[in-house]
Amino acid sequence: MSMMTSTADPRVVAESVTDPELPMISLSDLGVLRDVRIERDGSVVVEITPTYTGCPAMGVMRADLVHALHEAGFADVDVRTVLTPAWSTDWITPEGRRKLLEAGIAPPGLAPVRSEGPVPLQLGTTHRTASCPLCGSADTEELSEFSATACKALRRCRSCQEPFEHVKEI
């Protein structure tokens, strides 16, 4: 079997891999990277969790992780999917939020509280708010609950008039 031939820390290597659709932020800062460990046989096991069930970037994330770890000298890499607990935007780190903001994307607020029972219906105007990542104004409106990727909504700033994306709370 392949032996570990690297002196690098596989966690550091995996944490350097960025999200394919939000390349300004690492999988670690996104909360998608759940675990990195070296097994007794020297193989590296990486656990990732999908943001949205249909997120088409999962395959690329997996391939990017394997590639980065191979480059760092880890020959035997196993990337596993963890489905539970389900990903939450609350797992995006403060560093990740700062980088999103710098890239003009409003970071999410607190995710809705999850309970085991029925999910309450939200029929009013959306309770979501986000400050403009460009001018900082809190006076913004939602243009669409959906955007170019599964994880974002589209908003516009009433102060500077610029549209911007907002990572929606989930």
Added chain:
Amino acid sequence: MAHEETVYDALDQAHGGEGHWAFGTGFDDPLAGVDTTVPDGVDPADLGAYCLMLGDDALVLAQRLTQWVTNAPELEEEVALANIALDLLGQARLLLARAGSVGVLGRSRTLAGDTIPDEDALAYFRDVDEFRSTALVVAPNGDFAQTIARLLVAATWRLALFARLRASRDPVLAAIAAKGVNELAYHRDHAGRWLLRLGDGTAESHQRAQAGVDAVWPLLADLFTATEVEARLTAAGVAVDPASVRDEVRSVLDEVLTRATLRLPAWPADAAPGGRLGRHGPELPALLEELQGLARTHPQATW
């Protein structure tokens, strides 16, 4: 290296540059590393059949919603419907992969090549009588109002089922449900807000919203009747008895319609399962022809 290059390079390298099947989503196994052991006392054939029911509802509704792409009334709404379809397609992928993981592949495996992942084989190479989707999701879109009315019913019903499925004894199903609940709640809210806007909008939008609701309501008839598979799996703590979600679904739909100033149509009497047993009207073959036709004509195509 520019990021745009690495995305495709990474996928290409992951497949040894040998080309990838030209259809489907199977860049990788969506259940890679997930423990797919079947819980004690559960018939794998039942579990697989149940996953097909839930998976086919998502797959077929995703296909219907995708038919709005390039046709939606406004660009933002087109993006919304496509995103909802993508969420559903993701749920379908996991559920069909779960069915495949317990060996439920029907005739698809003999038609699909060996290298095609289970979920793609099931989506592209099953015949119409092997599909387990309900009439609710198979029905054509109608106009935008009818599409929204159907989406509201489908999301409300599926959310109620998934909320309970979080406690399933099958850990894979429970995990898929827990993830799906967050997505479906968003879909239900979106459809509910649209119905309010249409119902309580202009005379024209009100009339069309009412017509859409009236057209969709009869499709509720078989949603709350368990098949034998569902009854056995409910007793085994794996599935949800569809009858147990009726009150919640009804109360949510009543609330939305009332606030949308729409008339509540008569609640249809419970009907025997139809689509769940593979009995479909003429709309499903036409939809599958669109979904499967190219892959079945060129089953060996790669890119």
